[in-house]
Every structure is written in C-alpha cells, then in structure tokens.
Amino acid sequence: MSATLEGPTTTDEFIKGLWKENPVFVQVLGMCPTLAVTNSAINALAMGLATMVVLVMSNAVISLLRKFIPKQVRIASYILIIASFVTAVEYVIQAVSLDLHKALGAFISLIVVNCVILGRAEAFASKNDLVKSLADGAGMGLGFTFALFLLGAVREVLGSGSLFGVAVLPASFQPWVIMILPSGGFFTLGSWLLFFNYLSKRKARKAALATAEVAS
C-alpha cells in the first residue's frame, strides 16, 4: 500500500464513508429505506447489511467492467448490475429469515433505487480500481448501516421501550408510539441532523476562536 503523494490511500477511502462523508448524515442520500424500515434496531441493521452487500458487490463488478461499459449506456448498465445483486440478496434473506423478509417487504427490492448505490457507482467505482472500490463500498455501506442503526435504536427505545426486542426501560415508561410511526422517522432523522449541525458549528467556532487568538 504505497501511497502516492496526491490521492488518498485505500484506507482513507474506507474511512471517509464512516463519518466524514457518511451517506445518510452528511450526504443525506438514500432517505427512503433510511426512514421506512428503521422502526426497530434489528430491521435497521438488516437493511443496512443488505444494502452494504449490494453496494460492495456492485462496486466491485462495476469497477472491473469500467473499461468495457460505453459511456452512453453506463447508467442503464449500472442499474442492471445493481438489480441483479438485489434480486440475489432478496432470495437469500427469504431463505434465511422469513420474518425479516416480511418485515422489510418491498423495501428489499427498493434497494435498487437507493441513490447511495448508484451514486457510488457513478462517482467512485467507475473511476477507480477494484481494491479502492471495494474499500469505498465497504466504508459507505458501514456508514449507512451505522446511521440506520442510530435511527432504529432511538426509535425502538423511545417507541417501544426496548432494544433488539429486549426491554431496556422500566415498565413504568410510557412508550412514545409516535416514534415508530412514520412521522417519528422524520423527527428522529431531523433531530440527529440538528445535533450534528450543532457539533460542526461548535467546532467551526472553536477553530475560528483559536486562529483569532493566534493572530492577536
């Protein structure tokens, strides 16, 4: 892994998806599955992992084929590749856990139109080699899973007083039913974004203060 002077290393490509360019919290992509299936932590994790598998596989194949796919039909080709993997993943989930398949429903098929996947194919895998594309896919996928888990966990704890189906709050806690309803999804994501906005604003102010002190 000899890093050239310019250009990030493979490790950088992996790490950026986790936080700095997190697909949900920073790029705000792939909203539909993000909000639709995060009413419990387990659904959120399953969705995140399924998306990650598709993302890594499609990134790999697209990266390998990037020299062969003509520019004019690239989007159509990407979608075909992604759809094949999604179909495979859907059958695997159905084979492994029928309950999960029922809970996620049509949203497994809808991974195809998750803009995160097509976005990475277009912005990254079509321009980079196999190893980097794999790292990028894994990083983005993990970041996506992490964000979904944060949402799912908050919504499940507040909405049903449990986490992964195990009660974590005292029985006297009155569950906020709204959190597992659709509007709870919007509110939870909105609140996380507010929180991260606040953190980054604070950091920017601190940095500004530090430079001002140095200058004076």
Place this chain on the structure above:
Amino acid sequence: MSNLAWIFVSAVLVNNFTLSYFLGLCPFFGVSSRLETAFRLGLANIFVMVITSVCAWSLETLVLPHAPYLRLISFIVVIASTVQFVEMVIKKLSPALFKALGIYLPLITTNCGILGLALFQTSRGYGFFEGLVFAVGAGMGMTLALVLMAGLREEAELSDVPKVARGIALNLIIAGMLAMAFQGFAGLFGSAA
C-alpha cells in the same frame, strides 16, 4: 366499485406514498422549494405512475409467470424505457405539454415511488383497473404532499429560524409534522389498512 374508491382514498390520504411509506423522498426534498415546480413535478409523477401501472400489469400477466426472478430487472428496464419513449412521443406531438412536464420526466423515471408502485401493485394482486386507480391515487397523494411541503418551505424561508436548524434538518421536522397530520386519516373507513 366501493373497492376502487377505497383503493383511491387509501392511496391519496391514508397510505400516502410520501408521508407514510417514505417513497419518492428525493424529489420530495429536492424539488419542493418552489410551489410552481412542485406542482408540475407532481403532475409529471401522476403521468409516469399511470404508465408504470400499465407496464407492470402487462409484464405481470404476460411474462413473469414464466420467470419470476426477473421481476425487479424487467420492471426497471421496461418502465424506464417506456417513459423515455413516451417522452419522445410527447416532444413530437405536443411541445407545450413537453415544456410543462418534460424536464421532470428523466428525474422520476427510477425514483423509488415509481418502482414501489409497481411492486405494491403486484404484491397486492391488483387487476388492470385497480392498478390504474391505485396509480392515479398514489400520484395525486405524492403531488399533494409535494405541494403542501413547497408551500410550507416558502413560508419557512421568510421566518426567523435558528441558523443551526436551517436546511435539511428543518425540512425533515416539517415533513414529520405533515406526516403526523396525515396519520389522522388512518381512522377513515374504519381500521382497514
């Protein structure tokens, strides 16, 4: 008949695609900053949904019984190409209509609302007419959500919002409140979901 009416009302209000299924959120947040654009996008959306419904129904009855594993792939390919084809036809026949809807058509060819419509229609076993009604209802529901959102956002721009909340976070909270209002429709027609 009452079945068709129920499908329609359910798709527009009770199970609104945008606000209770979270489908088509990209245009919902991306193109909802102006009322005018939002309305036109909504119209284009209804249009594409009707095409989608017909495509999905034809595929489901003619092709897919022989090859169910091709469902997802064929839905996407057929819907996207049909929309593109219809777009060309409109451009030729009615430039005025194309001007009004045209630029939005490529945007919606593969958004999740469209694919979701095809998938829901299939999994609920809707026939041809039920599918059509469902498509128009879902499209109108999305238009309604889009227009409401655009109106609210135009107002929100004029008000004094804390800096930290500006942008997507504020939009999400507004959408949450809209969704909450739409949950009130859940009691309509008894508890049938």
